[in-house]
Amino acid sequence: MDDKEFDGHVKDVVKALKRQGIEANEEEISRNLGRMIEQAGEGYKMVANSKTLIVKGYKGDASYLWRPEDRLVGEVTLDDRYVNVMGKILSWNEATSQDGRKRHFGTLMDDTGSISFVVFKGMETPFVRGDGVDIENAQVREGRDGKPQLILGDRSAMELDRLNRLGDLELPSQEAFSGTISEVDRELPAVTVRGRVIDVSDKDIRVRGEEKTVSVGVISDGTGSINFTDWEHRPFTIGSVVTITDAYTRVFMGRVDLNISERSRIETEEDDGEIPALEELKEVTSVAPSLQKLSVSDLNGTSRGFSLEVQVMDRREKTIETRNGEKEIVSGVLADSTGTISFTSWGEFEHEEGAKIRIVDAYVKEFNNRLDVNLGDRTVIEVLGDDAVDPVDYEKEFVERNLTKLTVSELSPTYQNVDISGRLLTLGDRELPGGRKLREATLADDTGKVQVSIWTDADIEVKRCYRIAHAYVRSFRGVPQLQIGDRATVELLPEDSFGTAAFLSESRLVEIADIPSEGGAMDVKLHGIVLEVRQGSGLVDRCPDCQRVLRNGACMVHRTVEGTRDLRTKAILDDGTGAVNLILNRKLTEKVLETTMEECERLASEKMSREPIEKMISDTMVAALWEVSGDVNSDDYGFQMIARDVDRVHMPVRDKAREFLQSLSDSGGMN
C-alpha cells in the first residue's frame, strides 16, 4: 500500500469520527491503523475491518466510515461500499416478502451502463419506468449474477430528479426482444414470442394474502419450450398457436419463466403449420427435463425434473434435524394408477389427504433402497379435478413398498412398517385393565433386545427365530416397543438364524451415539466416565404415599408427611459419544460406596449433615470408568438410565497401551 492510499484510509477514519463529534489525534490513528494493517494484511476487507475496529475503539459508529462516493452507473464496482448515483429507471417492480413487507426492485441506467437495485424501505410513491432519479447512499453488494447491485436501506434516499438531467437518454425499447423461444434465455423486460400451447392448467396461488387463480403452462416453437404464467388467467387452448406480446421473463432457480401480465397481449393465430404439431412438440419437450410427464412406476433413483399426476394418500408434518438446525417438512405417500411412492416436501405443502395434484419439476432420491419424491424450491404444484387420477389400492401398495428392514438397535417410533428378525427370548400372557388380552415377548438379535406386544393370535413359540414384517413401533416410557398388529406377518426362520438364547440374553455393549434419540434402548450396557454427581444424590426422604423425594420435609403432592429414608445417586455418565442421566437406587449406591445406608445415616448424624454422603459418592464415582446396564429411555430431557447394575471397570490400561503401540507400528502408519 502506498503512502497516499494509506493516508486516505487514515483520513476516512478521522472524518468518520469527526462527523460524530469525536475528536481524535490523526497521528495516533495513523500509528494504530498502520499496526493493524501490518498484522491483518492489506486486503480490502482487512483494511475495512481495521478501520471499523479503530472507529469502534473510540466508541464511534462505524457506519460513518463509508461515506458514499459519487458514481456513474457504469463505474459502480464491488469495491464500493456506499454510492450516490443518478439514472433513469428502466424497470420498476414490486414484490412482497414472506413477512408481508413490500419491497421494490428494478434496473437503473445511464449512458455508461445499467445496474439492478433493491429498495428495502417503504416508498410513498412508486416510480415508473422512464423516471430520472437521484439515489443517495445506496449500499453496493454482489448480486446473484455476480454483478454489483444497489441496496437502498433506511439511510438511503431515492428522489425524482427534478432537473431531468437525463432527459435525453433514450431507454431501450420495450419491444426490443423478439425471437425464438430458445433465444429467451435471460431476464428481459419485454418479450414477444410465438409458439404452440402444449400444456396449460389453472393454479391457485396467494398473492399478498389474496387467493388468485392464474394460468400456467408451457409453450413451444420447436426450438425450445418455456413455462409461462398468465397472471390475468386468460383462457388458453392446448394445441393452439399464439403470439404473446409485451411479456417479461424472470430467471428463477436457473429456469427462465415467461410472465404474462396485464399489459401483455395474447393473439391466437391461424395455424400455418410453421410450428411443429402438438404431438411432435410433446415428444421434443419430453427431452427437456422440466416437462417429462411420468407415472409413479416410471420413477427411478435418478429421475428428476419430471411432472407427475397423483393423489395424496397420506401426509404428515414432521420436524427434522438438518445441518442448519430444525426444519419443518411434510412427508407422506402419493399414488397414481401405476403404484405408490413416498414423498418429502421441503417447503410448504398445503394439500390434504385425498387431493389430486400435478407435481411439476420434482426429483427422486433413493434412501435405504426406497424411492422418495422430493419437492424442492422449484417444484410447482397444481390442483387437479376430482376425476384426474385413479390411484391403486394404496393400503396394500404402501404396506409392501415402504417396509423398512431394521435391526433391533435401530428401532424407533419413526418406523411404522418394519421388517425385523430375531429370536424370541421370553413369551407371556397379559390382561389389560379393559379385559383385552395380549401376549408380551422379548425379541433379540445381535444388536440388542426389544419388548414385543402381540395383539393377534399369530403362531409363535418362545426360543424360536422369526421374521416379523409389517410390525410397527410405539414408545413406551421412552423405550421402543415392537407392536404386532393385524397387518403383521410372522414367518418361522431356521433354528441357526441367530445365536443361542443364552448368548442373546446378555446385554449388548453400545455407544450412546448409536441409541436412536427418539427411541432409547432396552437392556443395554454402557461404558463411560461419570462426569458429575448431581445434587440430590445421597440420603433422601421419600413420601410414603407416592415415593416422591421430599423437599424441606414436604411432599409436593401430599404435603408434610413422615418420610421414608432412602439412598440414591443421580449422575451424568458420558462415553465420549453421548451422555445419559444415570440413576442408581439404594442397592446400587450401596454397592458403589461399599457401605450400607445405615452406615451412611450414622455418618450423616455424626457430621450433622448429609452433604458428606453426596461428596463420598462424587469422590468415588467422578472421573472413574463404570459399566452400567439397564434400559435407556428418552424423554424431553435426553437419555435416562435407571440402572439394573453398576460395576467399576478396572481396565489394564498399560497392557492395552502397549498393544496399541504395537499395532500402530505394525500398521506402518508412522512413516
Add this chain to the structure above:
Amino acid sequence: MRLRQPAWRILASELNDSGFEHRDEGEFAPNFIITPLGAMVNRVYFVGTLGLLESSGGDDGNPFYRGQIMDPTGRFHISCGQHQPEALRALQDIEVPARVAVVGKIRTFTLDSGGLRVGVRPEIIRPVDRDAQEYWLFDAVRHMRGRIEYMDEAMRMGEPNEEKLLAIGAPKRLIDGILRSVELYGSVDLNKYRSQMVSALSFILEGDDGGDGALPDYEPEEKAGSETELLESAIMDYLRLGGSGGVPYEDILQEMQDKKLSEGPDLIEEALDELRNQGLIYEQPMGTFHLI
C-alpha cells in the same frame, strides 16, 4: 429433544489446532469448533497437570482464574469466572501443580490475525489420580485413531460424501465433522497426529517405571508462551496500579522494558491483544488501556 452434548476425549494439540467454528441455526443451538481431524466439539473431558493458575480481578468480588493444563501433546487453556461457581470453588482449593480432570465447554477467541484461539470454560474440575489420567489418555488416543483413519480415507476420496464414508464403516456421529474438515482444512498433516498418539501411549507406559503415580514433571514447552504469560500478568498488575484513568501504551511499553520483560513492542502488543480478547482489558481512547 436436544441431547446433551458429549464430552469429547481429545488431546490438547488437536483441540488447539482448530481453526474453524460452526453454529447451527436456532436460538439455543450449540456452537462447535471443528478440529483438523473432524471432531465437532462443544464439550470436552480431559485430564492433565494444572501447571499454571493465576487469579485476576478479585477486588470487586468477581474472581477470575486462568490456567494451563498440560497433556503429552500440549496445553489446554482454561478460564473460569463467577458463572462457573462449582469450578471456581474447586480452583480456590487446588494447589498448583495438581493432576486434575476437567469437564468444560469450548470458548473461542478470534485473534486480530484472524486465527482462532481455543479455550475451555470448566464446568467441573477436580483432582484425580494417575489411573484416571491414563485411562483418559488411552480413550483419547483410541478415539483419535478412528478420526485419523476416516480423515485419511476421506482425503483420498475424490468427493467425499456421507454414503462413501458409511461404506467404509465411519460412525454416523463423525461424518458431518469429517466432511466439514476436509472442506475447510483441505489437506491435514495426519502424521503429526499419528506421532502424538505415540507420545500419549508412551506417557502411559512411563507409569510402569515410576509406578508410584507421581506427577509428571512438565515444563511448559513453549518458551515464548511462558514469557507471554509473565508479560500478561505483569501488564495486568501494572494496569491495576493505573487506576481509573487508564494507562497509556507508551508507559506500558516503558515499564515492561524496564522490567526486562520485553525488549520491543511486538510481544507487548501481542499480550495486549490477548488480554483484550479475553475481555480482561479495553482500550479507550486508542492507546490508553484500562482493566475491565
